[in-house]
Amino acid sequence: MIEFDHVTKRYKSNVGLDDVSVKIDEGDFVFLVGPSGAGKSTFVKLILRELVADRGTITVKGKNVTKMSAREVPKLRRNIGIVFQDFRLLPKKTVYENVAFAMEIIHKPRKAIKKHVPQALTMMGIADKAKKYPDELSAGEQQRVAIARAIVNRPKILIADEPTGNLDPDTAWEIMQLLNQINQLGTTIVMVTHAKDIVDKMEKRVIAIEKGRIVRDEKGMYGYKEALADSTNMFDTIAVKKRDTFRAGFRRGGRK
Amino acid sequence: MKTFFYTLKQAFIQFGRNRSMSLISIFAITCMLLILSLFFIMFINVNAAAESVKGDYNSIEIFLLDETTPEQADVMVQDMKQQKGVSDAFYKTKDEAMAEFKARWGDNGYLLDGLADNPLPNSVVVMISDLEQADALAAHAEEYEGIEDVKYYKSTVDKLLKATKFIQISAVILMIFLIIVSIIVVSNTIKLTVFNRSEEISIMKYVGATNWFIRGPFLIEGILIGVLSAVLALAITYLLYGQIVDIIGDQVYQMLSTPMVPVGFLIYNFAWIFLALGVSIGSCGSIISMRKFLNA
Ligand SMILES: Nc1ncnc2c1ncn2[C@@H]1O[C@H](COP(=O)(O)OP(=O)(O)OP(=O)(O)O)[C@@H](O)[C@H]1O
Numbered sequence: 001m002i003e004f005d006h007v008t009k010r011y012k013s014n015v016g017l018d019d020v021s022v023k024i025d026e027g028d029f030v031f032l033v034g035p036s037g038a039g040k041s042t043f044v045k046l047i048l049r050e051l052v053a054d055r056g057t058i059t060v061k062g063k064n065v066t067k068m069s070a071r072e073v074p075k076l077r078r079n080i081g082i083v084f085q086d087f088r089l090l091p092k093k094t095v096y097e098n099v100a101f102a103m104e105i106i107h108k109p110r111k112a113i114k115k116h117v118p119q120a121l122t123m124m125g126i127a128d129k130a131k132k133y134p135d136e137l138s139a140g141e142q143q144r145v146a147i148a149r150a151i152v153n154r155p156k157i158l159i160a161d162e163p164t165g166n167l168d169p170d171t172a173w174e175i176m177q178l179l180n181q182i183n184q185l186g187t188t189i190v191m192v193t194h195a196k197d198i199v200d201k202m203e204k205r206v207i208a209i210e211k212g213r214i215v216r217d218e219k220g221m222y223g224y225k226e227a228l229a230d231s232t233n234m235f236d237t238i239a240v241k242k243r244d245t246f247r248a249g250f251r252r253g254g255r256k
Numbered sequence: 257m258k259t260f261f262y263t264l265k266q267a268f269i270q271f272g273r274n275r276s277m278s279l280i281s282i283f284a285i286t287c288m289l290l291i292l293s294l295f296f297i298m299f300i301n302v303n304a305a306a307e308s309v310k311g312d313y314n315s316i317e318i319f320l321l322d323e324t325t326p327e328q329a330d331v332m333v334q335d336m337k338q339q340k341g342v343s344d345a346f347y348k349t350k351d352e353a354m355a356e357f358k359a360r361w362g363d364n365g366y367l368l369d370g371l372a373d374n375p376l377p378n379s380v381v382v383m384i385s386d387l388e389q390a391d392a393l394a395a396h397a398e399e400y401e402g403i404e405d406v407k408y409y410k411s412t413v414d415k416l417l418k419a420t421k422f423i424q425i426s427a428v429i430l431m432i433f434l435i436i437v438s439i440i441v442v443s444n445t446i447k448l449t450v451f452n453r454s455e456e457i458s459i460m461k462y463v464g465a466t467n468w469f470i471r472g473p474f475l476i477e478g479i480l481i482g483v484l485s486a487v488l489a490l491a492i493t494y495l496l497y498g499q500i501v502d503i504i505g506d507q508v509y510q511m512l513s514t515p516m517v518p519v520g521f522l523i524y525n526f527a528w529i530f531l532a533l534g535v536s537i538g539s540c541g542s543i544i545s546m547r548k549f550l551n552a
């Protein structure tokens with residue numbers, strides 16, 4: 001489904017990716033882990049062809065992305081759903097409109113929009129929020145909207161760059177359940193994360209990147225002892241009581 | 257079709273949201289088009305004058321000194337009639353010249369009655385049938401005794417043609433300059449809207465909207481700015497030039513004996529030029545403003 005063959009991507013002075021070869025099969029669920037600045041987002045952007053590799057070839061769904069012309073890029077992206085840490089919903093559109101937007105701009109017929117948007121919202125458990133605006137929703141609900149938008153066009157691949165980064169542990173875990181469901185329906189998922197506990201608990205394939213190189217690729221564990229970035233790493237390791245106090249603090253400090 | 261309406265709707269919404277900037281750029285582009293139209297008007301009128309004066313190519317007028325007798329003049333007339341390329345030659349008294357002059361001044365002719373003396377000279381008018389000979393004939397006329405000046409209209413026409421050429425070249429340079437400035441003005445205005453909608457655009461890109469689809473509303477917004485400026489500039493030109501023709505048209509005709517280009521003809525021709533300019537300025541401006549944004 002996704003294949004990197006000796007891919008190198010450099011920025012002016014930094015290394016993005018350095019001679020990376022990896023293969024992700026159809027239906028896989030892959031975690032991409034590694035310290036900050038390791039090249040995880042670079043990896044994701046190369047798949048989406050937001051960036052073009054300096055060397056090597058990237059194949060997505062049998063198409064050579066590195067040789068792709070700018071005109072073919074939209075077609076590529078229609079096959080890939082994407083979810084970000086900061087949701088990226090349009091604040092002036094309702095939940096329904098935000099999801100429908102993804103279909104409208106690629107000229108899907110109105111009938112299909114009317115059918116698929118409610119389906120996606122129901123699947124994400126937010127059908128009752130359809131008429132609300134993003135700022136009326138909790139962070140978890142907003143991320144569900146973002147995921148609904150990412151899958152409403154039924155992409156073969158779903159890419160999530162730290163989708164739980166802004167969420168508290170419980171909500172993060174709920175989101176993981178939803179992603180797992182989507183994966184079970186046949187969508188290949190690549191998820192960038194710093195959340196050790198989520199990775200350990202999910203027991204999926206883990207690709208670890210450091211300084212632009214793949215240092216580990218195996219099923220199971222997150223592999224880093226320390227919590228690398230966001231607080232969701234502490235998921236599950238904190239007793240319930242403690243967690244509640246923590247969550248209150250997180251809400252105060254973490255989100256705007 | 258649905259896409260088209262979506263694009264159109266977005267363009268108007270953007271235009272509305274960005275109203276003050278849009279109006280400022282319309283104002284700026286209208287001013288540029290007006291400067292341009294000033295040059296076009298000069299060009300067209302000088303050109304028309306040159307065309308009509310060209311008819312005078314075929315005559316040389318030899319102005320005589322006051323002491324030159326009609327008999328001496330008759331010698332010149334006869335000599336000229338012998339020359340190759342001359343169709344006719346005749347003697348014109350200062351009184352005849354004054355009568356012609358008065359006729360040309362029309363209603364204002366009475367002003368000339370105030371003159372104590374007729375300041376115009378007697379002259380010999382030579383009609384030329386072969387323009388190739390004009391220069392030689394003029395040179396020949398210069399050699400007569402008792403003449404004050406040889407007026408050969410080719411030099412006037414040449415001067416006019418030179419003026420047209422000069423105005424033409426300046427107009428082209430000015431036009432290029434103004435178009436570039438206008439495109440920059442539009443592109444900066446559009447950039448503002450693009451910036452306001454950058455979030456939406458980035459989502460559109462991620463979901464796989466084509467560049468042209470994303471560009472559409474901005475393109476229309478730019479074209480809207482361009483076309484509105486063109487219409488405004490056209491209306492102002494129409495009103496002002498109409499007034500000018502009304503006020504000084506008669507005088508210009510009397511003095512140059514060529515009419516000013518009528519306002520209807522002018523506007524009809526300007527309409528196409530301005531609209532074409534407006535559309536190209538608008539679309540170039542918006543495409544430039546989005547170029548960096550879409551290349552990712
Ligand atoms: N646009 C850019 N210009 C220059 N250098 C860049 C650019 N984007 C990323 N880099 C550099 O490339 C390296 C890899 O960046 P990347 O964003 O892929 O890291 P990451 O693994 O996603 O990090 P994080 O976990 O913090 O999101 C880093 O050293 C980063 O500074």
Ligand SMILES: [Mg+2]
Binds near residue numbers: 040041042
């Ligand atoms: Mg990153």
